Amino acid sequence: MGSYMQMLTNRAKAAASEAAKLGTSDKNRGLLAVAEELAAHQEMILEENAKDVEAAKEKGVKQSLIDRLALSENRIADMAEGLRQISALDDPVGEVLSMKTRPNGLRIGRKRVPLGVVGIIYESRPNVTADAFGLCFKTGNVALLRGGSDAIRSNQAIVRAVKEGLRKEKLNQDLILLVEDTSREVAGEMMKMHGGIDVLIPRGGAGLIANVVENSTVPVIETGTGNCHVYVDASADIRMAVDIIENAKTQRMGVCNACESLVIHSAAMEDALPQIVSRLKTHNVEIRGDERACAVSGDIIPADEADWGTEYLDAIISVKTVDSIDEAIAHINKYNTGHSESIITKDYDNALKFQDEIDAAAVYVNASTRFTDGFEFGFGAEIGISTQKLHARGPMGLETLTTTKYIIFGNGQIRR
Numbered sequence: 001m002g003s004y005m006q007m008l009t010n011r012a013k014a015a016a017s018e019a020a021k022l023g024t025s026d027k028n029r030g031l032l033a034v035a036e037e038l039a040a041h042q043e044m045i046l047e048e049n050a051k052d053v054e055a056a057k058e059k060g061v062k063q064s065l066i067d068r069l070a071l072s073e074n075r076i077a078d079m080a081e082g083l084r085q086i087s088a089l090d091d092p093v094g095e096v097l098s099m100k101t102r103p104n105g106l107r108i109g110r111k112r113v114p115l116g117v118v119g120i121i122y123e124s125r126p127n128v129t130a131d132a133f134g135l136c137f138k139t140g141n142v143a144l145l146r147g148g149s150d151a152i153r154s155n156q157a158i159v160r161a162v163k164e165g166l167r168k169e170k171l172n173q174d175l176i177l178l179v180e181d182t183s184r185e186v187a188g189e190m191m192k193m194h195g196g197i198d199v200l201i202p203r204g205g206a207g208l209i210a211n212v213v214e215n216s217t218v219p220v221i222e223t224g225t226g227n228c229h230v231y232v233d234a235s236a237d238i239r240m241a242v243d244i245i246e247n248a249k250t251q252r253m254g255v256c257n258a259c260e261s262l263v264i265h266s267a268a269m270e271d272a273l274p275q276i277v278s279r280l281k282t283h284n285v286e287i288r289g290d291e292r293a294c295a296v297s298g299d300i301i302p303a304d305e306a307d308w309g310t311e312y313l314d315a316i317i318s319v320k321t322v323d324s325i326d327e328a329i330a331h332i333n334k335y336n337t338g339h340s341e342s343i344i345t346k347d348y349d350n351a352l353k354f355q356d357e358i359d360a361a362a363v364y365v366n367a368s369t370r371f372t373d374g375f376e377f378g379f380g381a382e383i384g385i386s387t388q389k390l391h392a393r394g395p396m397g398l399e400t401l402t403t404t405k406y407i408i409f410g411n412g413q414i415r416r
Contacts, residue, residue, distance in 0.1 A: 009193050031138065034133070082131055082134060112402040118199055119145075147179075148182065156178065224385070228369040242275050339369075
């Protein structure tokens with residue numbers, strides 16, 4: 001008799017062959033049914049989530065991380081709306097990407113197909129459960145989900161709602177499977193399910209992601225941490241800079257696309273930095289800066305080297321002073337995590353230079369880094385934000401959950 005994880009993986013593989021055969025209309029009616037069930041089960045989901053939130057508070061979890069864990073009527077409505085949006089998107093499965101005729105008469109094409117069983121290991125955010133199901137389901141994949149122990153009740157409640165929607169539409173309820181044993185041993189076993197799980201996607205903090213990348217024998221798509229920068233150029237519109245930095249840092253502090261580091265040109269510092277500090281202080285943000293930044297404002301405390309590379313996920317931001325855009329780019333590329341970076345500038349050439357030379361999945365001009373999100377990019381939802389360069393980069397929507405196969409048409413050709 002196999003282990004608990006082996007049993008779940010076997011069920012997922014069995015369901016995957018069925019998932020791959022589903023037509024677009026079947027997928028869309030399933031998604032719409034699940035969206036309705038999330039709304040119908042809202043009270044039950046919120047009750048279970050409240051238990052998770054209370055347990056987190058008792059453990060002394062910081063508020064920014066509790067914000068990631070907490071659900072509300074609006075967040076559940078957003079989860080349901082995300083599924084409806086996915087149902088309205090084009091189905092990428094079966095799309096023929098190319099077709100060429102060879103000199104020998106063979107017609108060789110390439111088309112999109114599902115990945116199979118998509119394993120996702122994630123922390124805190126229970127909305128990932130619904131988002132991951134929706135994207136995997138629309139692309140003909142099975143979602144095998146392992147959330148954190150801090151969100152287990154919330155995840156169980158959401159999965160119950162999802163399965164009820166599938167049941168009502170007479171669809172296989174194993175198209176979503178939740179790993180309910182949240183022990184590290186089972187997580188470690190999941191990482192070793194090569195041949196059972198086709199791809200593994202970690203979503204969470206640096207420790208979780210590093211653990212999966214270093215220990216998994218299953219192919220991994222790395223969704224990285226977010227040490228995101230906003231660079232205030234010499235020509236920046238100061239009012240715009242203040243508004244963007246406030247939004248990027250304080251709208252939600254515990255998410256990977258929040259601004260953690262401010263880089264400011266010395267020519268803009270005297271006018272811009274006091275206004276930025278004043279605005280951030282209304283949100284009780286601790287500001288850690290270099291020597292020149294500290295000289296401009298008494299509300300800034302000295303930073304050390306570690307601050308330049310830290311994803312705080314908290315009410316803290318670092319400030320680095322530079323004397324040129326080249327220095328800003330060099331600093332950001334040294335310390336960033338390849339996630340999202342933004343420049344505030346009126347200089348067209350500097351805007352293009354920044355976008356050309358910054359090494360990140362998303363590079364903004366005059367906008368908040370908070371937009372790096374599948375919902376905001378029009379994907380309906382996202383499976384994660386990839387910071388690697390192979391297979392997928394940036395917010396991962398439907399197409400990133402497919403692979404391709406070659407399709408060849410002949411009329412009796414043999415190789416000579």
